[in-house]
Amino acid sequence: MHLPTLIGIILLLNLILGGLLMVIYQLRLKQRCFLYWAISCWIFVAGGLVAAARSYVDMPWLTHWFASLLLIAAPLLAVKGIQHFRAPRSTQGWRSQIVLMLVIALGLAALYPVYTWISPITSILIAGLFIWALYLLLNIKSSMQLPQQLLCMFFSLHVVTMLLQAGSMLVSLVNVSEPTSAMQIDAGVIASAVVESSSATMSSMLYITFISHLLLTTTTALMFPLLVFSKTEEQLVELANIDDLTKLFNRRAFFKDADKQFHQARKNKSAMCVLMVDLDYFKDVNDTWGHAIGDECLRWVAKTLKQELRDTDIVARVGGEEFAISLPGVDFELAHLLSKRLCKRIAEAPLQLEEHSIPLSISIGGVLCTSKHKDFHSLLSDADKALYLAKENGRNQAVFA
The missing domain is CATH 1.20.1070 (Rhopdopsin 7-helix transmembrane proteins)
Structure with missing residues (x-):
């Protein structure tokens, strides 16, 4: 040209x-x-x-x-x-x-x-x-x-x-x-x-x-x-998938990615566990210390959970003080050991905020994926039932269905 x-x-x-x-x-x-x-x-x-x-x-x-x-x-x-x-x-x-x-x-x-x-x-x-x-x-x-x-x-x-x-x-x-x-x-x-x-x-x-x-x-x-x-x-994708307070996945993103892990585990006939985690007496924390301190507690628990997990694990905030964890390739024994370690880590290290020392604990309900679980929702439902038992039995513990 x-x-x-x-x-x-x-x-x-x-x-x-x-x-x-x-x-x-x-x-x-x-x-x-x-x-x-x-x-x-x-x-x-x-x-x-x-x-x-x-x-x-x-x-x-x-x-x-x-x-x-x-x-x-x-x-x-x-x-x-x-x-x-x-x-x-x-x-x-x-x-x-x-x-x-x-x-x-x-x-x-x-x-x-x-x-x-x-x-x-x-x-x-x-x-x-x-x-x-x-x-x-x-x-x-x-x-x-x-x-x-x-x-x-x-x-x-x-x-x-x-x-x-x-x-x-x-x-x-x-x-x-x-x-x-x-x-x-x-x-x-x-x-x-x-x-x-x-x-x-x-x-x-x-x-x-x-x-x-x-x-x-x-x-x-x-x-x-x-x-x-x-x-x-x-x-926009982050707004749709990330919890703004804790920067973990939200409920929508957790179900989407964990469901993929569930089907992959069923296809490969490999182990998979799901944990439901609840921050004990969180309402009392909000009533005693205020919602701003309550938010800091949620952030700290989220950070602690993230630090204890692998990159392949999925952790999300699925409710007010509830978290869910998907553990692909993890059997019952390993999941139980991890749950005990998480409970111990949270309970033995009170959150330090300025001059305040705030004791916290968590309850965990876990379940191992088996042939009876036809979809991921049924797996999560069993984990939720186990969490209810952990709270009924005195909290600050892990119970598996």
Whole structure:
């Protein structure tokens, strides 16, 4: 394709993508990361157009210095958007970004007497910003979804592309002997591509890296909404499956996953046990210490249960002070030993909250999966009956059906 035409299409796409991101910003309760990414797209387009003006205007301060600032500001705004995506409620201001842009502006201004060196330096700075963006993405505290993985790949390719581009331009600048040739090899900006539209006057490395940079910029902008939408979907799944207080599975998620373990155990004819756990005298705890302390007790019991179990076990809060545990591959003897250990662990270590020491205990009802259990509900029902017996027999103990 004719290179200036390709550049025009890519700039137009970024202009449209900026508009799309701005529409999403308006629709999603003004989630600011979309605003930053939209402005980033538009600034990239503005930088490209200003750089292209050097084909017609002999104003290096505008077409080199100012264009480079715009092309640097675009990924810097993308980084700001990622920061806001990671911490939407953060009060972090713009001071660091403003200071960084002022330092860059002064540094590039110092290169004005040899302005053809501005473009390779700009490429190196842009590579640094993409490294920053990559670092932020890799440190998001959640499971890495496909859009996040793709963005990490695009940012890595951006870094490699910009460094290759900078290296090629620096080599060309060092080797060039005539001032007029410097303009021809200044491919870090769009103007040189408009003036010289064939690879005959542009080294193949510069040509490839230049086109790669433009394409990567567009695909990266496309991935930003998918990054946010995948995170939103993950949060919705968490709301549907996770108990907000204890961060354990809720009743719905427990039945879904434990039922799968039940059918797998029946299919493989392997052992499986289910435990129902109840926090003893929890109403008295709430009445004596208050509901806030009661919530802390539930969190502590949940944390303790989680610590004592394997990764393959499922523990969930299925009621106010009731927990359920699925133990795949565990026979009666092991389940009984585990139940006794859980009771002992809770009873022997009172919960310490500030100056308060709150004694707690649990009752456990357990059942081993047998051929009489036709479905998971019948298995859980037997565990619930055993729990009732444990409470009737004095609590702080484990009873198996």
